Amino acid sequence: MTPTSRSRPSWQREPCPAWCVVEHDESDLPDDRVHDSAGRSTPAVLGGPLEDEQAATELLILMSRRSGDAVDWVFVGEPERDGHGLSLSRESALHVAHEILRLASGED
Template identity: 40%
Template sequence: MRANPSPSWQHDPCPDWCVITHHENDLVEDRFHDATSVSVPVVLAGSSALEEVDNSDLFLALFRRVGSDDDWLHISAPEADHGGFTVSLTSARRLGDALSRLPGSGPPP
């Protein structure tokens, strides 16, 4: 249970994974539940050829808009030219299942 009382606009409790302290004066567009982000080390192919590779990290951020039941996963790479992409958590799980069925996939080293 959180020590701080919920603001008047928050009608449902935070999910267990929410690390945000919500305030009465939070702007409507900023009212999200956010989990602690996870960093995953990856090797990224360069934009011009697969021979160009770079060690990097992907950042995974789970969030939910306050008042919604839909969980979303935002995936981004800090050095990418775009802002990443966001998929529903259900879609992310389907993606994980599909990745595990790809030829040559197995447990990580």
């Protein structure tokens, strides 16, 4: 729910996280009752050492939480390709980001 909203729907028991940009509505179906952050897009090159080709793409990164749950999820993937993404708990995303930075910077 955005800061300009007057009230939250009856099904929403807790306030939105500070990062939620979704305008929740009383008529939201149960599967649509999700808090989402604004998406961030970053260019990336996909491929690997055994791949013949590399592909430039844009990766979407966003935070989500199902209403009523306690776990935040970080999604990283290609929004135009269903099933091409990774959802990690917030804690796991922090650990993975740390290890990626260590590897990419040449730390042992």
